[in-house]
Amino acid sequence: MTVPFTSPLAEAVASDVLERFLRYVRVDTQSARDRTGSPSTPGQLHLSRMLVEELAAIGLDDAALDENGYVTATLPSTSGDRDPVVGLIAHVDTSPDAPGAGVEPIVHRGYEGGVVKLPREGTVLDPDSMPLLAGRAGHDIVSASGDTLLGADDKAGVAEIMAAVAHLAAHPDLPRPTLRVCFTPDEEVGEGATLFDIERFGALGAYTLDGSDLGELQDETFAAKEAIVTIEGVDVHPGFAKGKLVNAARLAARVIAALPSDTLTPETTEGREGYLHPYELEATPLKARLRVLLRDFDDDVLAEHEQLLRRTAEEVVAAEPRARLEIEVTDQYPNMRSYLEPYPEIVAAAQRAIEAEGIEVLHRPIRGGTDGSVLSARGLPTPNVFAGGHEFHSVREWVSVQDMAAAAAVVVRLAGEWARGDGDRDG
Numbered sequence: 511m512t513v514p515f516t517s518p519l520a521e522a523v524a525s526d527v528l529e530r531f532l533r534y535v536r537v538d539t540q541s542a543r544d545r546t547g548s549p550s551t552p553g554q555l556h557l558s559r560m561l562v563e564e565l566a567a568i569g570l571d572d573a574a575l576d577e578n579g580y581v582t583a584t585l586p587s588t589s590g591d592r593d594p595v596v597g598l599i600a601h602v603d604t605s606p607d608a609p610g611a612g613v614e615p616i617v618h619r620g621y622e623g624g625v626v627k628l629p630r631e632g633t634v635l636d637p638d639s640m641p642l643l644a645g646r647a648g649h650d651i652v653s654a655s656g657d658t659l660l661g662a663d664d665k666a667g668v669a670e671i672m673a674a675v676a677h678l679a680a681h682p683d684l685p686r687p688t689l690r691v692c693f694t695p696d697e698e699v700g701e702g703a704t705l706f707d708i709e710r711f712g713a714l715g716a717y718t719l720d721g722s723d724l725g726e727l728q729d730e731t732f733a734a735k736e737a738i739v740t741i742e743g744v745d746v747h748p749g750f751a752k753g754k755l756v757n758a759a760r761l762a763a764r765v766i767a768a769l770p771s772d773t774l775t776p777e778t779t780e781g782r783e784g785y786l787h788p789y790e791l792e793a794t795p796l797k798a799r800l801r802v803l804l805r806d807f808d809d810d811v812l813a814e815h816e817q818l819l820r821r822t823a824e825e826v827v828a829a830e831p832r833a834r835l836e837i838e839v840t841d842q843y844p845n846m847r848s849y850l851e852p853y854p855e856i857v858a859a860a861q862r863a864i865e866a867e868g869i870e871v872l873h874r875p876i877r878g879g880t881d882g883s884v885l886s887a888r889g890l891p892t893p894n895v896f897a898g899g900h901e902f903h904s905v906r907e908w909v910s911v912q913d914m915a916a917a918a919a920v921v922v923r924l925a926g927e928w929a930r931g932d933g934d935r936d937g
């Protein structure tokens with residue numbers, strides 16, 4: 511079966527993308543919540559140092575790792591210093607939501623369709639429940655071994671940027687603006703953009719390669735808050751507890767049970783619908799701590815989700831006067847749309863680059879956030895481009911080599927779009 515590359519350019523960069531990807535996913539870069547420093551885990555620095563060395567080897571002499579674990583490097587323009595400076599961003603960390611140490615990637619060459627059985631834990635990739643996998647017959651598919659995530663989120667993006675930059679550096683005849691590369695830590699715990707030095711980065715706009723399906727171009731994300739609901743009970747030896755014990759664990763369970771379950775949940779919503787998602791509960795009779803994600807594309811509706819949670823928790827806990835309730839809500843990231851609208855040329859250039867690769871552009875709002883959500887709000891307009899991975903944050907995560915190669919080719923073409931100076935940009 512012929513292997514369906516999107517273009518000769520994609521085919522030319524494919525083996526470099528794959529080699530890099532297989533090298534990066536073996537490094538355990540899982541990030542951790544409630545970090546006390548940046549990055550949250552030392553494994554991320556192992557990969558970041560590796561990337562600094564590889565960038566220098568490609569010829570990006572200023573490649574460096576800053577004190578917070580951000581890798582930056584510059585590929586200068588080939589066509590003069592009047593060219594704009596454009597950023598390329600991906601994150602090195604992987605999600606804390608599935609095991610991330612000891613990743614052993616497997617390349618399934620020329621996937622024939624059908625169920626893929628992975629060697630560990632009985633994990634299977636089943637095209638019946640993964641329609642996008644069903645559409646990848648003939649592709650080379652990369653998965654983990656069944657007991658860990660793969661880390662295509664976002665090492666696919668890292669490998670694609672690296673391969674694209676290497677290709678551009680090796681082909682100075684290809685037009686390009688000045689490209690600034692940044693690999694960020696701790697995106698998965700919502701901190702990827704926190705310590706990003708936008709001023710020093712110096713780009714007029716940037717692109718994260720952190721999307722999923724071939725052709726995705728995203729300029730809208732959820733707006734996101736996290737609520738931490740803390741309930742304090744009264745703990746007494748259960749043998750002598752009659753009339754005295756107030757069980758915080760039981761109260762927390764009641765709060766979860768009282769939240770909507772047939773609507774406003776991740777498992778019952780799609781498209782532009784938001785949700786309340788209780789995702790972590792630590793509980794003893796004495797103290798319960800429940801973490802809830804609040805998500806919507808509309809700020810007013812997001813505020814309603816927060817009110818619903820507050821009302822629900824207050825009503826449940828009010829039934830037990832000896833229990834104490836505290837609710838703390840923090841902003842996680844904003845919807846990037848309003849910050850990108852003043853700079854239509856940034857999304858337009860990516861659109862042209864994807865089309866030039868012969869791929870249909872999929873404009874889909876992201877049911878999640880990216881580094882670009884916060885970066886856009888902070889003044890670096892940053893839409894998100896597909897990186898090719900699927901089933902993120904799970905042991906079934908997979909990516910097509912052909913799709914990764916297509917993404918790398920899109921980056922090469924994007925450089926060409928910005929270098930052309932065809933007068934349709936304001937910056």
Ligand SMILES: [Zn+2]
Nearest residue numbers: 663664697720
């Ligand atoms: Zn990601």
